Amino acid sequence: MIFFGPSGLSAGTLFRRILAASALLASMTFLGGCETSPATGESFFTGGLTKDKEASLGAQEHKKILQQFGGAYADPEISQYVTSLGNLLAKTSETPDQKFTFTVLDSPVVNAFALPGGYVYITRGLMALADDEAELAGVMAHEIGHVTARHASQRYGRATATSILAAGVGILLGSQEAASAAGQVGALALQSYSRDQEFQADLLGVRYLSRAGFEPEGMADFLTKLQADSRLNATIAGNPEAADSFDIMQTHPRTTDRIKRAIDQAGEKRVKDPVVGRQVYLSKIDGLLYGDDPKQGIIQGRKFLHPELRLAFEVPKGFRLVNTANAVGAQHKDGSVIIFDRASKKANGNLQAALTEVTGKVRLENVERITINGMESLTGQARVNRKQGPRDVRLIAMGYDQNTVYRFLFSTPAKATGQQAEGLRRTTYSFRKLSAGEAGKIKPKRIRLHKVRAGDTAAKLAGRFPYEDYQLERFQALNGLGAKQKLKSGQTVKIITQ
Numbered sequence: 116m117i118f119f120g121p122s123g124l125s126a127g128t129l130f131r132r133i134l135a136a137s138a139l140l141a142s143m144t145f146l147g148g149c150e151t152s153p154a155t156g157e158s159f160f161t162g163g164l165t166k167d168k169e170a171s172l173g174a175q176e177h178k179k180i181l182q183q184f185g186g187a188y189a190d191p192e193i194s195q196y197v198t199s200l201g202n203l204l205a206k207t208s209e210t211p212d213q214k215f216t217f218t219v220l221d222s223p224v225v226n227a228f229a230l231p232g233g234y235v236y237i238t239r240g241l242m243a244l245a246d247d248e249a250e251l252a253g254v255m256a257h258e259i260g261h262v263t264a265r266h267a268s269q270r271y272g273r274a275t276a277t278s279i280l281a282a283g284v285g286i287l288l289g290s291q292e293a294a295s296a297a298g299q300v301g302a303l304a305l306q307s308y309s310r311d312q313e314f315q316a317d318l319l320g321v322r323y324l325s326r327a328g329f330e331p332e333g334m335a336d337f338l339t340k341l342q343a344d345s346r347l348n349a350t351i352a353g354n355p356e357a358a359d360s361f362d363i364m365q366t367h368p369r370t371t372d373r374i375k376r377a378i379d380q381a382g383e384k385r386v387k388d389p390v391v392g393r394q395v396y397l398s399k400i401d402g403l404l405y406g407d408d409p410k411q412g413i414i415q416g417r418k419f420l421h422p423e424l425r426l427a428f429e430v431p432k433g434f435r436l437v438n439t440a441n442a443v444g445a446q447h448k449d450g451s452v453i454i455f456d457r458a459s460k461k462a463n464g465n466l467q468a469a470l471t472e473v474t475g476k477v478r479l480e481n482v483e484r485i486t487i488n489g490m491e492s493l494t495g496q497a498r499v500n501r502k503q504g505p506r507d508v509r510l511i512a513m514g515y516d517q518n519t520v521y522r523f524l525f526s527t528p529a530k531a532t533g534q535q536a537e538g539l540r541r542t543t544y545s546f547r548k549l550s551a552g553e554a555g556k557i558k559p560k561r562i563r564l565h566k567v568r569a570g571d572t573a574a575k576l577a578g579r580f581p582y583e584d585y586q587l588e589r590f591q592a593l594n595g596l597g598a599k600q601k602l603k604s605g606q607t608v609k610i611i612t613q
């Protein structure tokens with residue numbers, strides 16, 4: 116939670132969406148024409164997105180993406196490195212004069228995506244997972260392929276208002292409510308591509324990689340690593356079947372087989388001594404921030420702690436926390452949703468105003484004053500009838516200090532309300548202030564390099580990871596190591612320190 120501005124997820128937007136799920140959908144239509152992609156030679160329906168419009172739409176969405184993903188990662192050396200690597204690849208494309216803007220996002224999520232107008236994004240989470248320059252180049256060449264093939268414009272043309280809204284933001288709690296609440300921010304970038312588009316981006320990516328002197332096989336290897344990481348994250352979140360809904364596996368649905376086929380079909384001459392660039396790459400990411408940035412608040416299992424805003428709370432078992440620019444969300448697979456946010460300055464510390472800001476004209480029932488860990492609070496509830504069935508909404512406004520009110524919004528399908536009530540009540544009373552001492556102990560995690568010595572084992576190195584669970588699995592996923600793979604003396608591996 117970093118409070119960049121009024122956009123994105125908040126209790127208010129979620130509440131209004133629960134009330135009027137489809138009001139926005141009717142008003143959007145697209146007019147379009149046809150254009151030809153210089154990279155693929157195919158013509159496609161553009162949804163009215165000319166090249167100029169692409170550039171301005173990209174610029175506009177670029178700001179939203181920065182807000183939603185914690186801004187650009189503030190390390191000039193890293194951004195310079197990624198930009199020069201990106202430009203090297205883009206220069207080999209069919210449109211070498213097109214302007215590209217490469218951004219490393221300050222986000223722990225593993226993702227990469229592109230916007231119309233040549234905006235290409237790599238998260239620091241993805242950079243941490245890569246082990247060499249060829250792997251990063253593979254991801255970037257693929258994204259550049261989406262841009263030169265103008266896939267975003269094609270999706271824009273085909274997208275209905277519903278799918279754009281539903282695509283949501285970097286939050287994607289998985290529920291329709293939350294996704295719609297998120298609005299359109301970054302939707303174009305985060306919508307998943309079709310299999311055909313993925314194949315085409317791989318074909319083009321292989322072309323750019325080969326021309327720039329890289330080994331394209333790295334693309335398939337890195338995908339295996341991405342899949343393993345995605346699976347581990349889903350397991351840690353307590354839901355191994357459902358992979359993360361907003362990581363790279365979702366925005367770019369691919370399989371290693373298809374990438375290998377793309378490499379064969381691209382018909383590019385194999386590079387003789389392809390660039391791998393392991394040492395140079397690892398030295399670049401030595402010290403890279405890993406996991407949550409404490410400045411934005413951190414998630415520890417079911418706990419959310421914000422050392423700068425000095426607050427903490429815990430969600431019930433079965434809920435998965437997601438931190439976004441404007442709010443913290445959590446979702447349960449029964450459809451229950453929790454949103455935590457801050458009332459606007461306009462509410463001016465007033466509890467009633469903080470509730471009305473969310474509900475508008477809807478009246479809350481059973482409004483009562485409560486005290487949460489010494490903080491004066493106000494709570495009330497409402498039942499809202501939806502097409503999918505009735506939902507119960509509970510709102511709590513908590514007076515943190517004279518000028519600051521935080522809020523919980525709990526939205527449960529009526530049939531789940533009874534079951535969730537006690538857990539959500541505990542969440543309410545878990546909200547508390549963090550002491551300076553507690554806040555000071557929350558330090559950022561970083562990637563460090565470690566040269567394997569005689570006697571080092573994966574278990575031993577992983578044992579020092581600053582996590583309470585899955586230490587070995589995290590070590591293996593981070594380094595792309597198989598479960599039984601032994602470390603070699605002298606080999607450089609990545610470790611996580613705090």
Ligand SMILES: [Zn+2]
Nearest residue numbers: 308313316367
């Ligand atoms: Zn893709």
